Amino acid sequence: xxxxxxxxxxxxxxxxxxxxxxxxxxxxxxxxxxxxxxxxxxxxxxxxxxxxxxxxxxxxxxxxxxxxxxxxxxxxxxxxxxxxxxxxxxxxxxxxxxxxxxxxxxxxxxxxxxxxxxxxxxxxxxxxxxxxxxxxxxxxxxxxxxxxxxxxxxxxxxxxxxxxxxxxxxxxxxxxxxxxxxxxxxxxxxxxxxxxxxxxxxxxxxxxxxxxxxxxxxxxxxxxxxxxxxxxxxxxxxxxxxxxxxxxxxxxxxxxxxxxxxxxxxxxxxxxxxxxxxxxxxxxxxxxxxxxxxxxxxxxxxxxxxxxxxxxxxxxxxxxxxxxxxxxxxxxxxxxxxx
Numbered sequence: 001x002x003x004x005x006x007x008x009x010x011x012x013x014x015x016x017x018x019x020x021x022x023x024x025x026x027x028x029x030x031x032x033x034x035x036x037x038x039x040x041x042x043x044x045x046x047x048x049x050x051x052x053x054x055x056x057x058x059x060x061x062x063x064x065x066x067x068x069x070x071x072x073x074x075x076x077x078x079x080x081x082x083x084x085x086x087x088x089x090x091x092x093x094x095x096x097x098x099x100x101x102x103x104x105x106x107x108x109x110x111x112x113x114x115x116x117x118x119x120x121x122x123x124x125x126x127x128x129x130x131x132x133x134x135x136x137x138x139x140x141x142x143x144x145x146x147x148x149x150x151x152x153x154x155x156x157x158x159x160x161x162x163x164x165x166x167x168x169x170x171x172x173x174x175x176x177x178x179x180x181x182x183x184x185x186x187x188x189x190x191x192x193x194x195x196x197x198x199x200x201x202x203x204x205x206x207x208x209x210x211x212x213x214x215x216x217x218x219x220x221x222x223x224x225x226x227x228x229x230x231x232x233x234x235x236x237x238x239x240x241x242x243x244x245x246x247x248x249x250x251x252x253x254x255x256x257x258x259x260x261x262x263x264x265x266x267x268x269x270x271x272x273x274x275x276x277x278x279x280x281x282x283x284x285x286x287x288x289x290x291x292x293x294x295x296x297x298x299x300x301x302x303x304x305x306x307x308x309x310x311x312x313x314x315x316x317x318x319x320x321x322x323x324x325x326x327x328x329x330x331x332x333x334x335x336x337x338x339x
Contacts, residue, residue: 036318043088052087
């Protein structure tokens with residue numbers, strides 16, 4: 001059996017500018033942070049039959065991989081000519097639909113497992129681009145490139161996307177005490193709301209491509225500029241500046257779509273700013289639910305207690321620097337392989 005571990009991520013600046021409909025005109029910029037919360041994908045080769053068995057929130061058993069309903073798994077297997085005699089299972093630290101890039105973490109983790117099984121090594125960039133090709137070009141999902149790159153690379157990472165779609169990756173190298181300060185002041189709380197980010201992003205994508213965007217393009221231009229300023233703040237380890245900029249980033253993000261903001265969370269966010277020292281925040285991912293991120297430059301104890309009283313427990317997390325990796329490979333000999 002092969003087991004991979006792939007991190008989730010939280011976007012810190014520039015979210016949405018990684019959509020092709022935007023970066024093909026303006027170039028994209030994203031600053032994001034991989035978390036020590038993971039998608040685990042296990043790949044096994046059964047010895048008694050040639051069926052494809054797939055286990056996720058549902059289970060599928062088919063004779064040929066082309067019949068799988070799970071489109072990410074289907075396309076990952078078909079890309080490498082694996083049509084039968086394989087069993088795949090996935091487990092995650094956090095639920096899907098919470099704005100932390102779970103779908104791309106699954107795909108990157110599965111591709112990493114398949115590559116390991118077939119002994120086809122590759123770079124993190126190759127793994128990310130392979131996942132981007134499947135999601136954006138094969139499946140035509142209205143999403144961007146940050147999730148795949150963050151899953152593959154991990155770390156506190158800056159992505160610059162030129163108009164051709166080429167991605168330049170820079171991993172920030174901050175001292176351990178600076179990382180600890182950032183994490184201690186950046187609170188994540190699960191809102192108990194799950195949603196499909198593609199539904200929100202599809203509307204933004206259609207608006208951009210139609211050329212009648214109702215301010216979407218202008219808002220994304222502003223988001224990109226603020227994101228780059230957030231990147232400068234991180235280079236200087238000026239996290240309080242990040243908190244201030246994140247509030248401006250959220251105001252611009254809300255103008256992208258009425259579905260980005262959830263009214264109860266908006267009221268909660270305003271209250272934490274008034275009463276508990278929060279300077280900036282946002283709903284993770286494309287918005288609409290999932291995790292809410294709040295930056296609190298103080299000790300944060302009162303904020304944590306208040307949020308717990310509202311039914312929102314603080315997520316304990318730190319930065320993952322490893323990216324997607326194979327953590328176990330027990331398929332040690334070619335004689336065990338059946339493809």
